Amino acid sequence: MPLFSRKKKEQVSELPKSSMNSVPPYQSQPQTQTKTHHSSPRSTPKTNGTPDQARGHKQTTASQPHQPTGPGSVQTREDPSESTQAMKPKLVFHCQQAQGSPTGIISGFTNVKELYKKIAETYEMPTEEILFCTLNTHKVDMARLLGGQIGLDDFIFAHIKGQPKELDIEKHEDALGLTITDNGAGYAFVKRIKEGSIMDKMPYVEVGDHLEKLDGKSLVGCRHFEVAKMLKEIPKNTTFTLRLVAPLKSGFANIGPSTGKKSGGSSYGSGKETLRLRSKGPATVETPDEVVSVAVDKINGLLENFMGINDTELSQSIWEIGSSVENPHNFAMAIDDSELNDFGFTDDFVFDLWGAISDAKAGRLTSPDVTDFDEKF
Numbered sequence: 001m002p003l004f005s006r007k008k009k010e011q012v013s014e015l016p017k018s019s020m021n022s023v024p025p026y027q028s029q030p031q032t033q034t035k036t037h038h039s040s041p042r043s044t045p046k047t048n049g050t051p052d053q054a055r056g057h058k059q060t061t062a063s064q065p066h067q068p069t070g071p072g073s074v075q076t077r078e079d080p081s082e083s084t085q086a087m088k089p090k091l092v093f094h095c096q097q098a099q100g101s102p103t104g105i106i107s108g109f110t111n112v113k114e115l116y117k118k119i120a121e122t123y124e125m126p127t128e129e130i131l132f133c134t135l136n137t138h139k140v141d142m143a144r145l146l147g148g149q150i151g152l153d154d155f156i157f158a159h160i161k162g163q164p165k166e167l168d169i170e171k172h173e174d175a176l177g178l179t180i181t182d183n184g185a186g187y188a189f190v191k192r193i194k195e196g197s198i199m200d201k202m203p204y205v206e207v208g209d210h211l212e213k214l215d216g217k218s219l220v221g222c223r224h225f226e227v228a229k230m231l232k233e234i235p236k237n238t239t240f241t242l243r244l245v246a247p248l249k250s251g252f253a254n255i256g257p258s259t260g261k262k263s264g265g266s267s268y269g270s271g272k273e274t275l276r277l278r279s280k281g282p283a284t285v286e287t288p289d290e291v292v293s294v295a296v297d298k299i300n301g302l303l304e305n306f307m308g309i310n311d312t313e314l315s316q317s318i319w320e321i322g323s324s325v326e327n328p329h330n331f332a333m334a335i336d337d338s339e340l341n342d343f344g345f346t347d348d349f350v351f352d353l354w355g356a357i358s359d360a361k362a363g364r365l366t367s368p369d370v371t372d373f374d375e376k377f
Helices: 051-055 079-086 113-122 225-230 289-308 312-322 328-336 339-343 347-363
Strands: 092-097 105-108 130-135 150-152 156-172 178-182 188-193 210-214 236-248 274-276 284-286
Touching: 113 130, 113 156, 130 236, 178 225, 178 328, 188 210, 188 225, 210 225, 289 312, 289 347, 312 328, 312 339, 312 347, 328 339, 328 347
Parallel strands: 092 156
Antiparallel strands: 092 105, 130 156, 150 274, 156 236, 178 188, 210 236, 274 284
């Protein structure tokens, strides 16, 4: 049993939801009233107030304010760092459709949903057609899956809906052998298939397949842990129907599904700046840290072991909560007071998460430590 208690609060205040229209943090807000594209469309240049200047003289804008002279006047100087921030350009990324397409240019997104929308607008197709994205490869390679971070030099490949397939599956064992993740925009899909499992023996089930329906019930909009729970709750020795949608592939033989084997960990810790995307809140440009990389990999491994899901962004959020507290009790309370409470983590699992976090903070995790997964759904 864990060495801490999780005393539930009578009321938990709901966190405010971030606006989808917030200005991305990597487009710095101007600190002065410099006349740029960030200025309000209703703002107008100011004059010093005299009728002559208002009629025929050149108006003085807020970015070059009129400086009074004479006794008692105080002249101000604009901070050059603020002007530099105001002129900071947008981050621009290149993308293609994985099955082949012209190269598109996208920018101005702060989360995965906005990223998909930008890609869809570029290629004039519905956003719902995008299953997931990979970085720097057109293959269905789960080691290169776009999660919560994008390297500033990364090339984005969008995988589009392909052929649907419907299978009747008999659950003759407790575990189906799937690891499920989602794209952050309402689609859960297969990230790994355990060798020798029920799903491994099923024809036509491949890594990258979107789980669209279970016994006729739509799974669109469900998070990965919700889909995993539904599959786990299917009684043993019963048959269920699963509708899958494969990602569209080109005719080249070298484009195919991943073997489903574990990757060597995340790409964090490369030293290159990345754009971190959040489901809620602004995106930020960060330089990955090796300690964070190892901790996130370990936490993600625990999520696979205990819940059958894989989610780098969720792992990052758990790390951020844990790194800001000093003991397991405060960590458990912080989990309960956050949106992570919706996942229903047990006390034992929270204690295991704290063990990984404390080991990482103490430097006891020197390399990705992810054991083989053992899903129970």
